Amino acid sequence: MTSTPAIEADNLVKHFDDKVAVDGVSFSVPEGTVLGLLGPNGAGKTTTVRMMTTLSRPTSGTARVAGHDVLEDPRAVRRSMGLTGQAATVDELLTGRENIRLIGGLYGLSPTYIKRASDDLLERFSLADAGDRIVKTYSGGMRRRLDLAVSLVAIPPVLFLDEPTTGLDPRSRVELWDVLRGLVREGTTLLLTTQYLEEADQLADQIVVIDRGQVIEQGTAFELKNRSGQSAVVVTVSEAADLPRAEALLRQVVDEVHIDQGARQLTAPADGLRAMTRIAGIFDDSDIDLDDLGLKRPSLDDVFLRLTGHRAEEPTDQTEEVAS
Template sequence: MSVGADTVEAMDPAIEAIDLVKRFGDHTAVDGVSFAVPPGSVLGLLGPNGAGKTTTVRMMTTLTEPTSGTARVAGYDVRAEPDQVRRHMGLTGQVATVDELLTGRENIRMIGGLYGIRRRALEKLGDQLLQQFSLTEAGDRVVKSYSGGMRRRLDLAVSLLASPPVLFLDEPTTGLDPRSRSELWEVLRGLVAEGTTLLLTTQYLEEADQLADNIVVIDQGRIIAEGSPLQLKQQAGRASLVITVGDAADLPAAQDLLRRTGAEVFVDAAARRLTASADGLDDMIAVAGWFRDSGIGVDDIGLSRPSLDDVFLSLTGHRTDESEEVGA
């Protein structure tokens, strides 16, 4: 049964950062970060290297003590109740933590034993997780022989042994090929559909766009924007109409026609392409009608919205991979 939006808003947050600050000597890595994540949703924590994403996650998962402020995970305070926090969350870091000299199944047994899961229940749970993460055939092979995508899937599987309601994923698809990344996305969507709450840090803008219900953009330790992917894209600017004419000789007439929108028209003669800002689908439909009636041959017409890369560039003046590696 799905939970209505009003009901979700009325629930206590599954994850909450409350004015988190972390200093290393004179350097402030995280500077007053606050946000809340409703149960069963995905928050994307987006920013370049050195923005403070990993430090924020380390504070929220009790791996490092905040200088000031606090956080709550599944209702438990990370400073006052760290043991309870650890019992109610899973963490997949940037580097896989599984033992490459053990098989996949042996890794599950080892980690499950640390959780105190009984042997018989652990065998059944291990089989379920290996199947869920498409690792059944590889379960009895040493992890050293796994591909990068398989290792990440196993790392995620062992983090779910205790069935945590909250899962932190720190750049989980870094270094994966596009196919492995897409497969992991499908696994994560399945977890959310079953009620798990995810906090995902990433430099991949497409990843945040694909998975996140809400995005927090962090740069130099501070939150500089927050909203859904669509809301952030709208902040970056209007959509653009992009029209490719069939004959370059028609470009002047096409430019005059497109100027009827009242927007400035940009022409790329080599590509036979014209671009103008637009409010949305209604503008595209109207312009398509004008071109149909004009007799100008059109190869393609479309509406291009700002990407999250455009959002980040407009907010910070640089892209996600152009920052110094300081206090990630």
């Protein structure tokens, strides 16, 4: 028996005057999983999230969150979800603890629960020591963690994260990834928008690639990589003088070999581990010394480049609107 998806988008469309920001986006997210909505700046990710979280009304189509229709029952949608936007929305003049208590009060939660939840969330997000400091003294990573903590005070089953690690240093990004993995283990469903390929690869159970307002591919990271092209064997010889002989050996197995003189590398298309094993055997029987021999699989960067003709971090010429 299949359960009702925690998040569904059904042919969402959004126009801003004569511009089409989102053009027929559809996807489904099972409970307790992570969907990565991947695309460059201006692709339509934020507009999609705004429609799904009732901040912007679709021109056509609809969406459901925790079974509630965003058009027919927006209040139920808002009660069932949390949202962390691209920029931290916490009050800089309040302490971290006061920010959490403020939002808990707006939800109508009991003072006893809010006090306990504030302590728990500050501890969970490694902010306990800074909980009574004014937020304007926080680092960027601390503000993002507080923003996420605030969005969880009412324990929503669904959480929307719109590029939550933008602007964070690598260490803070990894720390936030660990927090998000913990939420999913506890049953929270996440929709994560990102332009970072590594982030989608690390966190998402399913990835939807969106570009110029349209879904252009979807699947697991493994599936998308496999569709993007063939794997390659990369051979690194110890001595550059051995490159010609190494190329001749490789051509006993493959027809195409790319040589990088500076890196002392030869790259050849190969169909998985079987081909690499054959190539390894050929070099093992030769007198050519190797520094490395490995199988390079397609990356999400390869996927995005194949699908769109540009890198995921490169903006398109379409500016994404955020007005409702």
